[in-house]
Amino acid sequence: MYNLEMGRWQPNARGRLEQAALELYTERGFEQTTVAEIAERTGLTERTFFRYFADKREVLFAGAGSLQELLVSTVAGAPDSVAPIDAVAAALAAAGAVFEERRDYSRRRQGVIAANAALQERELIKLASLASAIAEALRGRGVKEPAASLTAEAGIAVFKIAFERWIDEADRHDLAQLIRDSLDQLKAVIAGP
Amino acid sequence: MYNLEMGRWQPNARGRLEQAALELYTERGFEQTTVAEIAERTGLTERTFFRYFADKREVLFAGAGSLQELLVSTVAGAPDSVAPIDAVAAALAAAGAVFEERRDYSRRRQGVIAANAALQERELIKLASLASAIAEALRGRGVKEPAASLTAEAGIAVFKIAFERWIDEADRHDLAQLIRDSLDQLKAVIAGP
Numbered sequence: 001m002y003n004l005e006m007g008r009w010q011p012n013a014r015g016r017l018e019q020a021a022l023e024l025y026t027e028r029g030f031e032q033t034t035v036a037e038i039a040e041r042t043g044l045t046e047r048t049f050f051r052y053f054a055d056k057r058e059v060l061f062a063g064a065g066s067l068q069e070l071l072v073s074t075v076a077g078a079p080d081s082v083a084p085i086d087a088v089a090a091a092l093a094a095a096g097a098v099f100e101e102r103r104d105y106s107r108r109r110q111g112v113i114a115a116n117a118a119l120q121e122r123e124l125i126k127l128a129s130l131a132s133a134i135a136e137a138l139r140g141r142g143v144k145e146p147a148a149s150l151t152a153e154a155g156i157a158v159f160k161i162a163f164e165r166w167i168d169e170a171d172r173h174d175l176a177q178l179i180r181d182s183l184d185q186l187k188a189v190i191a192g193p
Numbered sequence: 194m195y196n197l198e199m200g201r202w203q204p205n206a207r208g209r210l211e212q213a214a215l216e217l218y219t220e221r222g223f224e225q226t227t228v229a230e231i232a233e234r235t236g237l238t239e240r241t242f243f244r245y246f247a248d249k250r251e252v253l254f255a256g257a258g259s260l261q262e263l264l265v266s267t268v269a270g271a272p273d274s275v276a277p278i279d280a281v282a283a284a285l286a287a288a289g290a291v292f293e294e295r296r297d298y299s300r301r302r303q304g305v306i307a308a309n310a311a312l313q314e315r316e317l318i319k320l321a322s323l324a325s326a327i328a329e330a331l332r333g334r335g336v337k338e339p340a341a342s343l344t345a346e347a348g349i350a351v352f353k354i355a356f357e358r359w360i361d362e363a364d365r366h367d368l369a370q371l372i373r374d375s376l377d378q379l380k381a382v383i384a385g386p
Contacts, residue, residue, distance in 0.1 A: 083385045124317045146354045146375060151382045153350035161339045161346065182339060189344045190383050192276045 014052045014062070016042045021059040022105065025112040030056075030119060057122060060109060064126050068133050070094055075137035084143045088134060088155035089183055095159070096175035099166075110167045131156040158182040207245045207255070209235045214252040215298065218305040223249075223312060250315060253302060257319050261326050263288055268330040277336045281327060281348035282376055288352070289368035292359075303360045324349040351375045 020041040024033040035056050039046045053059045074091035082090070099106050113119040134152035143151065162178040173181075213234040217226040228249050232239045246252045267284035275283070292299050306312040327345035336344065355371035366374075 085382055085385050121314055121318055124321050125314055128317050146358060147378055147382050149354050149357075150350065150375060150379045153354065154347060154379060154383055157343065157346035157350060161342050164342075165339060182343060185340055186343045186347060187383050189278055189340050190347055190380050192278050 013042070013044055013048055017044065017049055017052060018059055018062060019105075021056065022108055022112065025060075026108055030112055030116045057119065060112065060119065061122060061126060064129070067095055067098070068130055070098065071130060072133050072137045075134055076140055078141075080141075084138050084141070084147065084151045085154070085183075087138070087141065088151055089158075089179070091134065092155055092159050092162075092179045093176045096162075096179050099163075099175050103166075107167050127156050127160060154186060158186055206235070206237055206241055210237065210242055210245060211252055211255065212298075214249065215301055215305065218253075219301055223305055223309045250312065253305065253312065254315060254319060257322070260288060260291070261323055263291065264323060265326050265330045268327055269333055271334075273334075277331050277334070277340065277344045278347070278376075280331070280334065281344055282351075282372070284327070285348055285352050285355075285372045285376075286369045289355075289372050292356075292368050296359075300360050320349050320353060347379060351379055 017038060021033070021038045024037055024041065033056065035046050035049050038056065038059070039049050053062060071091040071094075074094045075087045078087035078090055113123055131149075131152045134155060135149045138148035138151055139145070158179060159182075162175060162182040165178050165182075166173070166175045210231060214226070214231045217230055217234065226249065228239050228242050231249065231252070232242050246255060264284040264287075267287045268280045271280035271283055306316055324342075324345045327348060328342045331341035331344055332338070351372060352375075355368060355375040358371050358375075359366070359368045
């Protein structure tokens with residue numbers, strides 16, 4: 001059985017498992033869904049599931065690694081003349097464009113996370129890790145502390161607030177625009193009256 | 194036994210349990226310490242421990258409620274003429290003064306948290322809750338969204354970075370000063386070149 005499946009090609013098994021997991025989490029709730037059910041819906045085995053994901057929670061955070069790579073490489077790759085906050089803004093805009101292509105998936109994912117305290121905690125950890133990675137990328141550009149960490153934390157705060165607005169059905173702006181708006185608003189509130 | 198202890202006055206049982214817990218977490222590690230050992234070191238019973246704390250993790254977060262109350266009441270109580278970011282800065286300074294009186298405790302507590310991933314997660318959740326509470330207090334002052342959330346998130350970012358510098362042995366500034374410095378630096382990095 002194991003060898004048979006290992007030898008068989010599973011077209012886009014990862015993506016199918018992600019979609020099936022999100023459907024089941026939305027229909028039945030995250031807690032009530034088992035890995036066996038996710039596998040069953042895709043016609044794959046549990047063994048295949050665990051080849052891609054550590055557990056049913058991590059299906060929802062599988063994109064965190066590539067998001068971090070995109071943010072870090074954009075910050076690191078900005079020309080030397082670009083100010084730290086503008087390098088971070090460029091990275092967030094690049095991330096925003098990726099999310100824009102997955103708006104429906106992102107919205108449903110956020111609904112599942114909002115309904116579960118443990119998933120909200122995991123999301124906070126993801127955001128904290130992204131802030132640390134951005135701060136490190138800024139230090140790599142020669143930005144000193146605490147400026148590097150403050151810029152990174154401010155960037156993640158802007159992203160978080162913009163993302164919440166973007167998820168909100170009522171708001172029809174695109175994410176990159178909302179990120180720019182949030183950064184402008186942050187500048188205004190920080191500068192004070 | 195239960196009745197006897199319930200009837201006996203335990204002077205500052207909460208504070209003694211907090212101190213004993215922190216000593217044991219520092220000496221043996223958080224994971225290796227049991228509630229029985231914490232109780233034993235104070236001469237109190239496990240039953241008394243659980244009268245004050247839900248579990249051994251919550252001993253380290255027992256102050257979060259009063260910290261939140263202090264932040265919220267300071268933001269809410271600032272005169273109407275005070276700008277949102279300045280109301281938040283005043284709240285952080287008030288919190289800073291409270292931490293200053295417990296510098297040694299705070300430093301040892303941070304050492305325990307830094308050594309344990311689950312405690313770091315709990316700390317992130319605490320900070321996120323504080324940001325939400327501050328945002329709500331700002332909305333209570335008539336600040337609109339997303340300005341309220343952005344101001345609150347920026348304030349917590351400033352506090353987090355200042356707190357890390359304050360915990361660092363090498364730095365001898367007081368926390369209120371570090372908070373002011375961090376806010377000034379945030380203004381500078383956000384404004385850009």
